[in-house]
Amino acid sequence: MRTAYSVETVRAAERELMARLPEGALMQRAAAGLAAVCAGLLGRVYGARVVLLVGPGDNGGDALYAGARLARRGAGVTAVPVDPERVHEGGLRALLAAGGRLAGAVPGRADLVVDGLVGIGGRGGLRPAAAALVERIPAGAPVVAVDLPSGVDADTGEVAGAAVHADVTVTFGAYKPGLLIDPGASRTGALRLVDIGLSLPDPDAEALQHADVAELLPAPAAESDKYRRGVVGVLAGSAQYPGAAVLAVAGALRGGAGAVRYVGPAADAVLARYPETLIGRGRVQAWVVGPGLGEGRAAEVAEALADPVPVLVDADGLRGLDPQVLRARPAETLLTPHAGEAAALLGTSREAVEAARLSSVRTLAARYGATALLKGSTTLVAHPAGGPVRVNPTGTAWLATAGSGDVLSGLAGSLLASGLAAVDAASVAAYVHGLAGRRAAAGAPLHAQQIAQFLPEAWRDIREEARYGTGRGGHRA
Numbered sequence: 001m002r003t004a005y006s007v008e009t010v011r012a013a014e015r016e017l018m019a020r021l022p023e024g025a026l027m028q029r030a031a032a033g034l035a036a037v038c039a040g041l042l043g044r045v046y047g048a049r050v051v052l053l054v055g056p057g058d059n060g061g062d063a064l065y066a067g068a069r070l071a072r073r074g075a076g077v078t079a080v081p082v083d084p085e086r087v088h089e090g091g092l093r094a095l096l097a098a099g100g101r102l103a104g105a106v107p108g109r110a111d112l113v114v115d116g117l118v119g120i121g122g123r124g125g126l127r128p129a130a131a132a133l134v135e136r137i138p139a140g141a142p143v144v145a146v147d148l149p150s151g152v153d154a155d156t157g158e159v160a161g162a163a164v165h166a167d168v169t170v171t172f173g174a175y176k177p178g179l180l181i182d183p184g185a186s187r188t189g190a191l192r193l194v195d196i197g198l199s200l201p202d203p204d205a206e207a208l209q210h211a212d213v214a215e216l217l218p219a220p221a222a223e224s225d226k227y228r229r230g231v232v233g234v235l236a237g238s239a240q241y242p243g244a245a246v247l248a249v250a251g252a253l254r255g256g257a258g259a260v261r262y263v264g265p266a267a268d269a270v271l272a273r274y275p276e277t278l279i280g281r282g283r284v285q286a287w288v289v290g291p292g293l294g295e296g297r298a299a300e301v302a303e304a305l306a307d308p309v310p311v312l313v314d315a316d317g318l319r320g321l322d323p324q325v326l327r328a329r330p331a332e333t334l335l336t337p338h339a340g341e342a343a344a345l346l347g348t349s350r351e352a353v354e355a356a357r358l359s360s361v362r363t364l365a366a367r368y369g370a371t372a373l374l375k376g377s378t379t380l381v382a383h384p385a386g387g388p389v390r391v392n393p394t395g396t397a398w399l400a401t402a403g404s405g406d407v408l409s410g411l412a413g414s415l416l417a418s419g420l421a422a423v424d425a426a427s428v429a430a431y432v433h434g435l436a437g438r439r440a441a442a443g444a445p446l447h448a449q450q451i452a453q454f455l456p457e458a459w460r461d462i463r464e465e466a467r468y469g470t471g472r473g474g475h476r477a
């Protein structure tokens with residue numbers, strides 16, 4: 001599990017630790033870790049041209065101390081400050097003593113650029129003087145961000161204006177949520193965590209990794225039959241949208257439940273494609289309600305919600321949901337809106353949800369007493385009782401295609417039926433779905449059926465990589 005902590009939490013842990021350590025010890029730990037990553041990237045440190053972009057705070061200090069370490073190993077290190085009047089004094093002294101130099105402009109060539117402009121003390125998009133240095137980064141030079149890419153909001157991943165695009169981000173003490181959530185996540189490149197000895201409470205956000213997902217994926221036991229493995233009911237589709245039913249069933253058939261039961265007017269379309277589907281009402285261990293239902297189906301949605309089993313509500317099923325009804329349910333409810341549907345549930349605009357995805361998903365879960373999965377470039381999952389928000393690390397922009405959400409809801413419902421808690425079912429489904437989307441896309445547009453077709457491959461890959469380290473990986477770790 002990759003866990004992430006808010007700036008406030010990191011600062012508190014840092015204060016607590018600093019009080020017990022000699023002055024500057026934490027910065028030295030940070031700089032040592034940063035220099036080690038830089039040296040690894042350079043391969044040969046001696047003679048390498050390293051450029052440090054240095055902001056006025058401790059983030060710049062980290063860069064300067066790391067630069068000093070590289071200079072002592074023979075690198076040619078040039079520090080370019082945003083403001084020559086405001087540079088971390090100790091760091092600058094160390095760099096100059098090690099043979100590094102200070103310059104007023106970014107050199108035209110570099111083997112490595114270190115972004116020490118701003119870290120967790122940064123607010124808003126990069127200011128013009130800092131942004132001007134970023135623009136001068138020599139083309140093709142690899143960029144290592146110190147703690148986080150400058151311009152990315154550490155707590156939310158929001159990017160207001162200019163921000164650094166890093167190839168590697170070396171972060172200290174703990175991951176910050178903004179490194180895992182887009183648009184920030186797409187600026188970080190490969191993430192490296194340097195342990196500086198902070199003791200931390202419960203995280204604010206967390207991201208499943210292959211090994212976590214492998215442990216959660218249901219596996220049939222020797223004595224399993226289809227009913228013990230769970231039956232998932234799918235209430236979806238309409239005369240107008242029969243395809244949504246087919247796609248939700250496609251996802252559900254590949255989610256580990258022993259059987260899929262379809263209820264609705266698209267039975268012919270479903271059977272034509274998946275003859276193994278059970279048709280009509282009967283006992284289920286979880287429901288998927290909503291994809292392609294169209295209008296006027298509230299009574300059927302209410303009936304499913306009255307069944308005392310976990311229910312996933314998606315798409316048209318989300319219209320007019322009553323928080324009181326969900327709160328009174330004896331089993332878990334999982335809501336899977338995209339930003340527009342979440343906005344309707346929260347009585348706000350789509351833009352407001354997109355701008356503040358983390359707080360939106362938390363509010364949604366708390367207000368409706370349900371687990372909430374907010375779809376998007378980084379899908380988020382929140383539990384109604386709070387706790388860390390799960391951030392999906394496998395998403396890809398190619399997943400934003402018609403019907404993709406129907407496959408996801410079928411898959412998540414199937415995982416619910418096989419006994420996973422709603423938070424796990426939702427986050428595992430998002431993870432496997434994202435991976436399948438990446439496999440299916442392989443850099444080209446895809447359609448939703450392909451995502452469903454690639455689910456078994458993604459699933460196997462997760463199992464194998466977790467067990468033998470031999471899977472093809474491919475997700476950004």
Ligand SMILES: NC(=O)C1=CN([C@@H]2O[C@H](COP(=O)(O)OP(=O)(O)OC[C@H]3O[C@@H](n4cnc5c(N)ncnc54)[C@H](OP(=O)(O)O)[C@@H]3O)[C@@H](O)[C@H]2O)[C@@H](O)CC1
Binds near residue numbers: 060122
């Ligand atoms: N946590 C830990 O355990 C450890 C933390 N460590 C390190 O300390 C870092 C935090 O240092 P920090 O507190 O000095 O703040 P930092 O990120 O350097 O930025 C503040 C400066 O930037 C400026 N500025 C603000 N916004 C801006 C913008 N948009 N565009 C441009 N400029 C902007 C702001 O200017 P001002 O508002 O003062 O005018 C201020 O001068 C942390 O990220 C990590 O690297 C490690 O050394 C040890 C362990």
Ligand SMILES: [K+]
Binds near residue numbers: 115150
């Ligand atoms: K930085």
